[in-house]
Amino acid sequence: xxxxxxxxxxxxxxxxxxxxxxxxxxxxxxxxxxxxxxxxxxxxxxxxxxxxxxxxxxxxxxxxxxxxxxxxxxxxxxxxxxx
Amino acid sequence: xxxxxxxxxxxxxxxxxxxxxxxxxxxxxxxxxxxxxxxxxxxxxxxxxxxxxxxxxxxxxxxxxxxxxxxxxxxxxxxxxxxxxxxxxxxxxxxxxxxxxxxxxxxxxxxxxxxxxxxxxxxxxxxxxxxxxxxxxxxxxxxxxxxxxxxxxxxxxxxxxxxxxxxxxxxxxxxxxxxxxxxxxxxxxxxxxxxxxxxxxxxxxxxxxxxxxxxxxxxxxxxxxxxxxxxxxxxxxxxxxxxxxxxxxxxxxxxxxxxxxxxxxxxxxxxxxxxxxx
Numbered sequence: 001x002x003x004x005x006x007x008x009x010x011x012x013x014x015x016x017x018x019x020x021x022x023x024x025x026x027x028x029x030x031x032x033x034x035x036x037x038x039x040x041x042x043x044x045x046x047x048x049x050x051x052x053x054x055x056x057x058x059x060x061x062x063x064x065x066x067x068x069x070x071x072x073x074x075x076x077x078x079x080x081x082x083x
Numbered sequence: 084x085x086x087x088x089x090x091x092x093x094x095x096x097x098x099x100x101x102x103x104x105x106x107x108x109x110x111x112x113x114x115x116x117x118x119x120x121x122x123x124x125x126x127x128x129x130x131x132x133x134x135x136x137x138x139x140x141x142x143x144x145x146x147x148x149x150x151x152x153x154x155x156x157x158x159x160x161x162x163x164x165x166x167x168x169x170x171x172x173x174x175x176x177x178x179x180x181x182x183x184x185x186x187x188x189x190x191x192x193x194x195x196x197x198x199x200x201x202x203x204x205x206x207x208x209x210x211x212x213x214x215x216x217x218x219x220x221x222x223x224x225x226x227x228x229x230x231x232x233x234x235x236x237x238x239x240x241x242x243x244x245x246x247x248x249x250x251x252x253x254x255x256x257x258x259x260x261x262x263x264x265x266x267x268x269x270x271x272x273x274x275x276x277x278x279x280x281x282x283x284x285x286x287x288x289x290x291x292x293x294x295x296x297x298x299x300x301x302x303x304x305x306x307x308x309x310x311x312x313x314x315x316x317x318x319x320x321x322x323x324x325x326x327x328x329x330x331x332x333x334x335x336x337x338x339x340x341x342x343x344x345x346x347x348x349x350x351x352x353x354x355x356x357x358x359x360x361x
Contacts, residue, residue, distance in 0.1 A: 033138040036146060038161050038178040042121040048171045052115045054086070054108040057094035064171050067084045067106055072168040076085045077121055077160040079182075081097035081107065 049075065088113045088158040113158035121163060121178075123147055126156040146182050149305075166195065183226040183303040189219035190230040193296060194270065199232065209337060211241045211327030218299075218319075222346035225311060226303035231256070231343055233295040233323060240329045242288040245274030251286065252326035252336045256297050259320045263307035267298035279330075301347070311347065319343045 043049045051064045067073050084106040089097075094107040108115075116122050128134070129143045129152040147156055163178035164186070175195060177186050189200040204217035213236040220229045233256060237243060244251040258266045272294060274287040301307065301317055323339040 033136075033142065036125060036142060036161075038146075038163065038180060039176075041161055041178065042119050042163065042176070043165060043173045045173050045176060047173055049165060049167055049173060050115075050118045051171070052086075052108070052110075052118070054110055054115060055091050056084075056106040056108055057091060057098045057103070059091055062084075062106055062108055064167075068169060070169075072166065072174070073084065075165045075167065077116065077119070077164070078085055078087050078162050079159045080087050080155075081085075081089050082093045083155065 084108060086110050086115060086160075088116065113160075116158065116160045119160075121160045123156070123159045123161050126152060126159060130154065130157055145180070148182070164191070179228070181226070181303075184228050184300055185226065186228045187220045187223070190228060190298065193219055193230055193232055193294075199234075204234075205341070205343075207339060207341075209339065210238075211334060211337070212237045212243065212325075214323065214339070216323075216341060216343070218343045218345045220345060222348055223301065223317065224303075224348045225301050225307060228298055228300045229345065231297045231299060231319070233297075234292065235289065235295065236292040237290055237327065241327050242277055242290040242329070243325045243327050245287040245289055246271050247274070247287040249286075251328075251333075252324065254289070254295070254323070254325040256295060257322050257324060258297070258299075261319075263302045263304070263310050264317070264319070265300045265302060270296040279328075314347050317345050317347050319345075 049064065053061055053063050056062050064073070067075075086108045087094075088110050089107075090111055091109045094109055097103065098107060110116055113122060123146060125139070125142045125146045128139055129147065133139060134152065143152060146161060147159070161178060162182065162185075163176065165173050166175040168174050177191060177194075179185065189202075192198055192200065200217075200219055202217045202219070202221050204215045207214040207216070215234040216232065218229055218231055220227070223229050235243070235254070243254045246253055256269055272289075274289055275291075276285050277288040277290065278285050299319060301311065320340070320342050323341055324336065325339075326336045327334050
């Protein structure tokens with residue numbers, strides 16, 4: 001582990017390779033796959049969600065404000081309405 | 084409202100077929116899904132150079148598909164729901180660990196405390212409390228995450244014990260295990276502190292009406308589909324276990340047997356099927 005860390009610290013190219021690997025295939029310290037934790041993905045409770053500007057099914061461009069009801073909004077991310 | 088990577092045309096067609104009355108947004112190219120940080124990265128990996136890695140394939144079967152990955156999966160999110168307030172701040176989140184599982188609307192409403200569904204409940208009265216219990220949904224499919232609600236009203240002067248109470252039996256729901264049916268931990272509401280003067284004890288209890296919730300999911304795996312084939316009812320049995328006390332007496336612990344029945348859809352030949360694996 002120490003030698004691996006040394007390698008990372010002394011070689012910029014190793015570091016950039018490591019970063020590249022980390023973004024394409026997440027690995028944990030043991031070299032196995034990092035567990036996906038959906039609870040940690042995306043905006044957390046208390047955080048503000050990003051705004052957006054997207055057409056709805058009628059072609060009207062919507063942002064967060066325009067989909068708000070009197071008490072807020074429910075944003076459902078789903079896979080597809082096509083299959 | 085919903086967001087997916089589908090085109091406006093596909094969403095317009097879907098809206099017509101299903102009489103949708105709320106906005107469905109067309110995030111073609113998945114830029115918004117990406118900005119929200121919920122792009123399904125397992126799919127992206129499976130379509131990349133490491134696509135055959137067995138550990139990755141195991142994740143793919145949980146988070147995207149049990150079939151071979153195809154290009155149409157590229158750009159899908161990890162499916163989930165965010166509830167936001169008027170300021171756009173998240174107040175609740177519902178994300179699933181298995182791609183084929185979904186909360187029912189009634190389950191979400193119950194968990195938000197936004198009203199109970201109009202389903203028939205079972206009423207039970209004991210010496211210490213009144214219980215009304217019901218499943219959030221009268222009928223489910225494989226992969227449907229519904230909830231069992233237990234509305235408990237302690238009788239006047241009575242209290243039951245909440246999580247954190249030492250030396251007393253905390254109110255609990257024990258579900259009899261059955262194959263291919265998963266249950267969650269109980270969701271307990273906030274309790275109050277009861278000061279038992281004779282012993283100068285301060286204990287977390289429930290004295291006012293409260294509701295316990297416990298999620299149930301009939302699994303949608305190939306084995307589960309085989310096991311449930313032809314069934315049109317799911318029967319869940321269990322007990323409500325508690326100890327009740329008043330300001331003088333602690334009564335014997337009670338174990339109240341309970342049964343919940345929900346219809347099962349899509350398991351009888353000819354009926355619409357849930358997503359199939361090959």
